[in-house]
Amino acid sequence: MDRNLRIRMLLEAGDRVTGPLRAIAGGSTKAAQALRLTRDSLKAIERAQGDIAGFRALKTGLRSTEQQMQSARQNASALGRQMAETAEPTRAMTREFAKAKAEAAKLERQHQAETRELGTLRDRLREAGVATTDLARHERDLRNSARETNQEIAEQERRVSRLADRERRMATGRARFARMQGVATGLAAGGAAAIGTGMAMATPLIGSIKAAQEYQSVMTDIGQKADLSRAASDKLGRNLLVSARAANQMPADLQAGVDALAGLGAKVPDAVKMMTPIGRAATAYKAEIADLSAAAFAATDNLKVPVAQTGKIIDVMASAGKAGAFEIKDMAQYFPALTAAYQGLGQTGIGAVADLAAGLQIARKGAGDAASAGSNLANILQKIASPATNKAFEKMGVDLPKALKKAYSEGKTPLEAIAELTNKTLKGDLSKLGYLFEDAQVQQGLRPLIQNMEEFRKIRAEASKAGGTTDRDFADRMKDSAEQSKQLKINATTLAITLGSQLLPTVNAVVKRANAFATWIGDVANRYPNATKAIAVGAAAFAGLFFILGGGAIVIAGLVAPFSALAFAAGALGIGMLPVIGIALGVVAGIVAIGAAAYLIYANWGAISGWFAGVWNGIKAGFAGGIAGVAGMLLNFSPVGLVYSGVAALLSLFGVQLPARLTEAGRHMMQGLVNGLLSGLRWVVTAVTSVASTASGAFRKALGIKSPSRVFMGFGGHIVDGLTNGIAAQEGEPVRRMDRLSSRLTAAMVTGSAIPAMAVAGSASTPSAPAGNAGASSPSYVIHINQQPGQDSQALARAVADELDRRDRETAARGRSSFADTPDYETV
Structure with missing residues (x-):
């Protein structure tokens, strides 16, 4: 398992474990909230107690205010009477009276305010559940509530303290857990980082060594074919790497091209020199290196073009390829065969290459594709000097070999000469081309050559002068993003091969010493087998220990x-x-x-799937049988049997064959039952004998007889007599029933033709009646016929009869389509 994945799993597991503990930590918050609510309740109780005390004080003050108010009123009344009795009240009396009245009014306002405040306080106490008529009891209740609330507050404070202590312990544990997780994560991350760093550093070096080894191996194969030394092979390999960068081709592809050229017979040094122009052409025109290599070698080998002019060969082919639809990658496929045929006609050099390239381009005008054009031109070259062609021209009055020789002496090529001679012989009438060449492919190739001779010469001339065409197209192709990306890959590959090649001597030295050490170990092991065995056992033990x-x-x-x-x-x-x-x-x-x-x-999926397959096959077989099959499957379905088969299949996986065990158990049960019956048989015989003796004695005693057999013989005679008398008394009943049945059958046969008609009529007259009651009524038809003047009476009778027959057929059809039972008399 990946370490990072394991660390993540551990962290997730720790998070799941701490989830409940976080909930516990949250419990302290809930406890604090409960404590706050309890304290709020205590404050409410204390407010209620204050309200009660205030109510009492206010009530006492109200009484005092009321007394003062009454006293002030009495004082004002007395001063008023005194002033009324005095004729001329003094100023002092007036001031005293006004002061008394003001004091009384003030006390009255104070009394009203205290009364309203007392009412408000009474309402607040009533809302709090305190009746002002029983303040003493409510005060006691509030004191008790305050005491209980204080106790609850103390308990909640102890609970909060415990939760806080638990939370502190939980925080300490969480910190310790996080610290240990951090250590484990750090160790794992450090190890993974070290391994990753080592792999990152070693991967390019290992890749370079492998690339250099593979490259060296292929160069060794090439060198062996050419019988080159190791040093020469290594030098060619380095030159090929330079060609790979210059041609923007992978080194392995150029090696394949060199190998192909060497296989064709080219010298390996020459093949390596040819790879640069061939590779650049393959990049520029997206052609196959193998095809271009074969074409270039054919030009150098067949047409005797120097190897140094390989680039010129490619330029000529590329220039001609641009003049029409026959491209250079197509020319590369057909050049080996064409150059061999052209060499047979005495053609060599760059001019022959241009002649063939131009000929292919012109032949493409009369062919549907490049393959046909190449085949047509090859056939032309074969037919130029053939005996059949000489005879055909001779019939037309032309000595072809002599004419060709003259044309060659004038500097004309075989293609140019045969085209001109053919056109001259036919006097421009190409419809007679078959007189000279019966081969259809020759005609298809020669006709466009004759018709486009000037264009052929122009293409040949331009191709012969071509120079740097491939280089220009290569430079233009290298501007593509894809080729630039490919260049980066090629540079990286060549760099890897170069670095790896520099490391190969060191690797070889290390491997050589390792092989020497392994050889020495093997020799020592063969020389001292016992010691070797002991060392191997010890090493195995240490390995196992580690x-x-x-x-x-x-x-x-x-x-x-x-x-x-x-x-x-x-x-x-x-x-x-x-x-x-x-x-x-x-x-x-x-x-x-x-x-x-x-x-x-x-x-054991095989056995399980087999069991389910059997169940499914049973279900399919049941449904395949239609309704009857489904009904049989449902009737035969047994949940106990299904559970039994499943349990038996499960136990069979553990080696317990349930059917065999149950069979054996059943056999033991039946054997035990048989043994019990056989052992108790004598008891049954004794009991039956005793019952028979007792019954026999009882019959004898009850009937007063000595021979029961005679008595039962008499009983049997009476039984037979009774049976005979009963049969004689009822023997006429079957005959009477048969008579009644025959009478009914006779009546039915006599009226048989009327009954179906009645049934039909009943059905027709009452279509809503059930079919079973069709014969319950006896309808009749009333037909009124009014014969028109000139109407045939017989035709009219036939029409009525046909209509009645039609109604009878419809009625019969309705009766046949009914599912009702037909009465017995209707089938007689």
Whole structure:
């Protein structure tokens, strides 16, 4: 398993473990909220107590204010009477009276305000559930509530303290768990980073060494074909790398081209020199290196073009390819065969290459594709000097070999000469071309050559002068983004091969020493077998030890985080480790059991799928039988049988053959039953004998007889007599029933023709009546016929009869389509 994945799984497991603990931590918040609510309740109780005290004080003050108000009123009344009795009240009396009245009014306002405040306080107490008529009891209740609330507050404070302590322990455990996770993650990340760094550094070096080894191996193959030395092969390999960069081709592709040229017979050094222009042409025109190599070698080998002029060969072909539809990549496929034929006609050099390239371009005008054009031109070259062609021209009065020789002496090529001679012989009438060449392909190739001779000469001339065509097209192609990306890949490959080649001597030296050491070890092992065996056993033991220790370390590393989480959970919950470990082991055991069950199902899937297939085949067979099959399947379905077959298949996986076991158990049960019956048979015989004796004695005693057989003989005679008398008394009844049946049959046969008509009539007259009651009524037809003047009476009678027959047929059809039972008399 990837280390990063394992670390992530451990982190996720730790997060799942701390989830409940976070919930516990949240419990302290809930407890604090409950404590706050309780304190609010206590404040409400204290407010209620204050309201009661205020109510009492206000009530006392109201009485005092009322007394003062009454006293002020009395004082004002007395001063008023005194002033009324005095004729001329003094100023002092007036001031005193006004002051008394003001005091009384003030006290009255104070009394009203205190009355309103007392009413408001009474309403507030009533809303709080306190009756002002029983304040003493409510005060006691509030004191009790305040005491209970204080106790609850104290309990909640202790609970909050415990939760806070648990939260502190949980935070400590979380920190310890996070610290251990951090250490494990750091170690794993550091190891993974080190391995990744080493792999990143080693990968390019290993790739370079492998690329250099493969490149060197192919160059060795090429050198062996040419019998070159190692040094010469290495030098050619370096030159080929330069050609690969110059041609923007992969080194392996150029090696394949060199190998192809060497296989055709080219010298390997010459093949390596030819690769640069061939590769550049392959890049410029997207042609195959193998085809271009074959074409270039054909030009150098057949047409005797120097190897140094390989680039000129490619330029000529490329220039001619641009003049029409026959491209250079098509020319490369047909040049080997064409150059061989042209050499046979004495043609060599660059001019022959241009002549063939121009000929292919002109032949393409009379062909549907490049392949046909190449075949047509090849046939022309074959027919130029053939005996059949000479005879055909001779019939037309032309000595072809002499005419060709003269044309060659005038500097004309075979293609140019045969075209001109053919046209001259036919006097321009190409419809007679078949007189000279019966081959259809020759005609298809020669006709456009004759018709386009000037264009042929122009293409040939331009191709012969071509120079740098491939280089210009290569430079233009290299501007493509795809080729630039390819150039980057080629440069990287050549660099890898170059670096790898420089490392190969070191690698070879190391490998050589390793091989020498391995050889020495083998010699020592053969010389001292016992010591070798002991060393091998010791090494195996150490390897096993390290394997076990390493595996144990991995297991311990994997268990560090889970056990840290368990310790953290135990500390946070305030419980022991054993219960937590037991729960964890139970979960692990459940997972292992599920995995084992899944493996058993997978390992024995054949048997399980076979059982399900059998059940499915049974269902399909039931449904294939139609309704009867489905009904039979449902009637024969047994849940017990289905469960039995499933359990039997499951037990068979563990080697327990349930049918055999149950068969054996049934056999034992039946054997035990038979043994019990046989052992108790004598008891049954004794009991039956005793019953028979007792019954016989009872009959004899009750009937007063000595021979029961005679008495029962008399009973039998009476029974037979009774049977005879009963049969004689009823013997006429079957005859009477047969008579009645025959009478009914006779009546039915006499009226048989009327009954169906009645039934039909009844059906026709009452279409809504059931078919079974069709014969219950006896309808009649009333037909009124009014014969028109000139109407035939017989035709009219036939029409009525036909209509009645039609109604009878319809009625009979309705009766046949009915599902009702037909009465017995209707079938007589």
